[in-house]
Amino acid sequence: MIFNPRQQELLEWVQRAGHVSVDELAHHFGVTPQTIRRDINQLADERKLHRVHGGASAHSSVENVEYSARKVLNIDAKERIAKLVAEHIPNHASVFMNLGTTSEAVARALQHHIGLRVITNNPHIAMTMCHYADSEVILAGGVMRAKDNGICGEATIEFIRQFRVDYAVLGVACIEMDGTLRDFEMRETRTSEAIIAQARNVFLVVDHTKFGRPSLVQMGHLRQITALFTDQAVPEALLPVLEETGTELYVAEELLGAS
Structure with missing residues (x-):
């Protein structure tokens, strides 16, 4: 045609x-x-x-965009989100961080924090944060994916269950308008679910492309999330869900006149 x-x-x-x-x-x-x-x-x-x-x-519901493309996709938005998240994590905190390029942006934004204890299944985050002042990074074991080096699976879940942390920083592939969270792979979603269960506060970090994006596997719901960090106003259909669940909303809007 x-x-x-x-x-x-x-x-x-x-x-x-x-x-x-x-x-x-x-x-x-x-x-x-x-x-x-x-x-x-x-x-x-x-x-x-x-x-x-x-x-x-352009996204399929069964396969994510290649990692090399995701690293640069909406990078400015991800960095604004990351800076805002970093303002809500104090020094000397314990933090879970999962797979995803927005989570990796948060890791970079935490570079001036001290005394962090970080548990992650993301080797990119581990390599970024292991040199931070008076901080310690614990890298989870498990099966490593060739496409992005992410670690997940049953061994990873059992490892995560040993810890109870102050904050979890999570990326996700999709937020549906009823508050359902989704991702692409079963092992990755089960690992993220374990992280949610072991955190006192859960920060969900997503740019605006994740609202309503087709994704296959259910991961959880906004009722499990302490705060949602994004870069643009959320769809109006989601506002009643946020009010019902009590999830705090933070929008890292682009500054007027910024280059």
Whole structure:
């Protein structure tokens, strides 16, 4: 099927960014949201992208974007989120940190903290934080994935259950509008569930592309999360869920005039 120039540019944008909202697209193209929704529906019917709540996604529900691409995807947003999270973690705290590039951004943002005790199944985080002042990093054992070096599985879960920490910093692939949390792989989600169970406070760190993104495996619910950190206003449909669950919301908005 032949797409018009707007639809072709829309498709290229979604493929490049991973997720784009209807409002962003409508503003960029100078058309109504209804026009953009029709474009998205047509492209989705042709299996060129995925319809998601409030926008379009290039992501499959069964496979994540390659790690090399995720490291640079929405990097500015992830760094703003990370800086805000770091402001809510004190010195001399114990912290669980899981897989994910946003969690890795938080690890970098904690570089000026002292006396941290960090337990992680993410070797990238372990290598980043092992030199921090008066801090100690404990790397979980288990099966290491070739695609991103993440460690997960039954051995990892048993290791995590030995600890009870002050904070957990978690990334996740998807937050659905009813508050359900999802990710792509069973072993990874079970490992994250174990981290949630062993933390006094759970900080969920996600950029705006994760809202309504299709993902396969259920991981938990917002009722288990102390605070949600993101980079843009959350979808309105999620606000009643946050109020019901008592989950605090922090938005690391982009500063006006920032380059």
